[in-house]
Amino acid sequence: MFDASTYDPISPHVTAGEIGRYTQEPRRQNEGAGSRVGNRAEFTLVAPVVQPTGPSVFRERAKKAQIEAPYWEGRLGTVHDLRVCLINNDRQLLFAATYSDEFMPYVQDVIRFAGPWIDYIFTDVAEGFPGVKSADETLQYIAKYQIEAGIWYGSPDPEATPRDITKSLRVTNAFNQLLDTVQE
Amino acid sequence: MNDSAGRTVPTLEFDDIQGTLLRRRPEDYHGVYLLYRIDDAGAAKQSLHGILPTVTSAADWESPRPFTLNIAFTYSGLEQLGVQAESLASFSAEFREGMAARRNVLGDTGANDPVNWVPPLGSRDVHCGVLIISEEAEALDEPRNEARRLAGVSLIYQLDVSVPSTGREHFGFRDGIGGPHILGSTNPPLPGHDEVWPGEFILGYQDESGEPPDAPVPDALACNGSYLAFRQLHSDVAAFRQYLRDHARSPEDEELVGAKMIGRWRSGAPLALSPDKDDPDLAADPMRNNDFLYYDDDPHGQCVPHGAHIRRVNPRDSLKDSVVAVNTHRLIRRGAAYGPVLPDGVLEDDGAERGIVFIFLGASLSRQFEFIQQVWMNDGDFVGLGTEKDPLTGNHDGTDTYTIPGKPVRRRLTGLPRFVTVRGGEYFFLPSMTAIEWLASLP
Incomplete structure (x- = not known):
């Protein structure tokens, strides 16, 4: 637990109290690896890339995968953001997402639904990728290459899920329209 | 076949x-x-x-x-x-x-x-x-x-x-x-x-x-x-009766609020088919008492709130637009009651041990029992209700709310106390x- 009275900030220009107003408490996922604050969790995978052909396959596939990403990831309803990058001189693939709610209960639904898109990105790109056929094999692959964030900041409002945010924006809009109407 | x-x-x-x-x-x-x-x-x-x-x-x-x-x-x-x-x-x-x-x-x-x-x-x-x-x-x-x-x-x-x-x-x-x-x-x-x-x-x-x-x-x-x-x-029947008494406007409204929490009237008649009042004949008819869906007839939860108990444990077709295959998250449920009845009209707990023993059967504990518990009962995000829990069985601490959609505005129950306590399993x-x-x- 953060204790402002005993905490020594990194910079002398910031008070412990100021840090205390912002600081959050990360914890581990209920099941599996990954850090979480409130309802904002990180999923970070760093996997080896097939050499020498993987990188060019990825760059070609990235075009369609990008166009369709909002569909496959958006329809899951729990993903805030996702990035897929070639790193380390094209030797590795970084697949990193921020999500709300628990990952494990949904894993079969996610695999069944987003399987085509995930397969498209990983097959012939990621070495040893088993294909998205069974939840067990996919989880084994993930366990092999998932890493846990050493430092995690997910949001100033870590309790807000994607659906909460969509709803809040809609309500704010509607309320503003209402006030505008009353104003007239 | x-x-x-x-x-x-x-x-x-x-x-x-x-x-x-x-x-x-x-x-x-x-x-x-x-x-x-x-x-x-x-x-x-x-x-x-x-x-x-x-x-x-x-x-x-x-x-x-x-x-x-x-x-x-x-x-x-x-x-x-x-x-x-x-x-x-x-x-x-x-x-x-x-x-x-x-x-x-x-x-x-x-x-x-x-x-x-x-x-x-x-x-x-x-x-x-x-x-x-x-x-x-x-x-x-x-x-x-x-x-x-x-x-x-x-x-x-x-x-x-x-x-x-x-x-x-x-x-x-x-x-x-x-x-x-x-x-x-x-x-x-x-x-x-x-x-x-x-x-x-x-x-x-x-x-x-x-x-x-x-x-x-x-x-x-x-x-x-x-x-x-x-x-x-364990069922805290007195707390449930007291809560309805405190938060409803009349005895009829108590029955309605209770029904809105469960998704069925006390007789078993489904709100989906009888949204305004109980219908014991409907409840007694197995050819009718479970014959309803949500997606077309009740998408906004005006009849059966999205967070109502039966709509949580079995969303039926209401999650059609999501990626969740509801059929893979069903289970067989067997229940039996234990303990003495708390007499009608009693709003004070008598300290007796009473409740229900549940047995849930399925091929996958994690995909069925645990999924329903974790995703559909103890949380509300799957239906855009944030952290709202099942109103009846939720692990309430006295601060929880329950949203009942309505026109022109929704009704919201607040300060839900614990009604159900896990004695073990x-x-x-x-x-x-x-x-x-x-x-x-x-x-």
Whole structure:
């Protein structure tokens, strides 16, 4: 637990109290690896890339995968953001997402639904990728290459899920329209 | 027998499947749940051999009999019996961990925390569970006495159940109406009972994916059995009545608020078909009382709030626009009430131990029981309700809310107290008749 009275900030220009107003408490996922604050969790995978052909396959596939990403990831309803990058001189693939709610209960639904898109990105790109056929094999692959964030900041409002945010924006809009109407 | 998708419905081996997996208990029931610790594996296995002829299969269930008896084992129990390491390791991870260890997944915190469970529930001493049900209280005497005298085991927990004099569960609601229809079952399919492939509930048969579910090894254990979650839930009936009294505008409104929390009126009539008032004739008609869906007729929850109990545990078609395949997250539910009725009109708790014992059956504890608990009961995000929990069974701390959609504005209940407390539970494996024989014959 953060204790402002005993905490020594990194910079002398910031008070412990100021840090205390912002600081959050990360914890581990209920099941599996990954850090979480409130309802904002990180999923970070760093996997080896097939050499020498993987990188060019990825760059070609990235075009369609990008166009369709909002569909496959958006329809899951729990993903805030996702990035897929070639790193380390094209030797590795970084697949990193921020999500709300628990990952494990949904894993079969996610695999069944987003399987085509995930397969498209990983097959012939990621070495040893088993294909998205069974939840067990996919989880084994993930366990092999998932890493846990050493430092995690997910949001100033870590309790807000994607659906909460969509709803809040809609309500704010509607309320503003209402006030505008009353104003007239 | 073919279904519309062209897949052939398998023939279920009724004489190898334990009856409780396919058949409901009688409406007027008396029963007892017995939990045992295995002290002497050899003697216990002999007792198991002795019991085997009494275990009721799904084939036997229909024929008149004084009582039905079914038996299940925890991971610790299988270990005690001498099941080998390779076989033990083939059971699902959550089964091996036991229900108490799954407290974070299940949301068993605060008053529901396993540290508060009634001993021996949650301990590794619970090895074997036996359920005996009868329509006559007296018919239980003999098997109950036999059950005490079994060699090699100690009876460490006993819970007597019986239908309350009201014919309802303790909160006053008619229970046990809904449920999936297992394809291949000889029970007549009733309207509104969604058809689900047998492998979702019974190991060894095709599930919704077309493949049989993961099952333990060896072959003797792999078919006609199921995983089972046993959960004893205390009902604070007085608190529920008091809450309705405090938050409703009239006795009629109390009934409406209660119905909005559950999704059915106390009679069992579904709000979906009778949104404004109770309809006992509808409730009593099995051809109508479960025949409804949500997506077209009630997308905004104006009849049945999205967070209502029955809409949470079975969203039916209301999640059609999401990626969730609801058919893969169904389970078989068996419930029985225990404890004395709190007399009508009493709003003060009498301190009596009363509630409901649930058994949830399915091929995957994590994908069915745990999923429903974690995603649909203890959280509201799946229907855009943030952290709202099930109004009746939720692990409330006095700050929770419950949203009832309405026009022109929604109604919101606040300060929900705890109504249901987990007294304890465990994960079991419900073996087939073949598997029981195999276990009893282990060296």
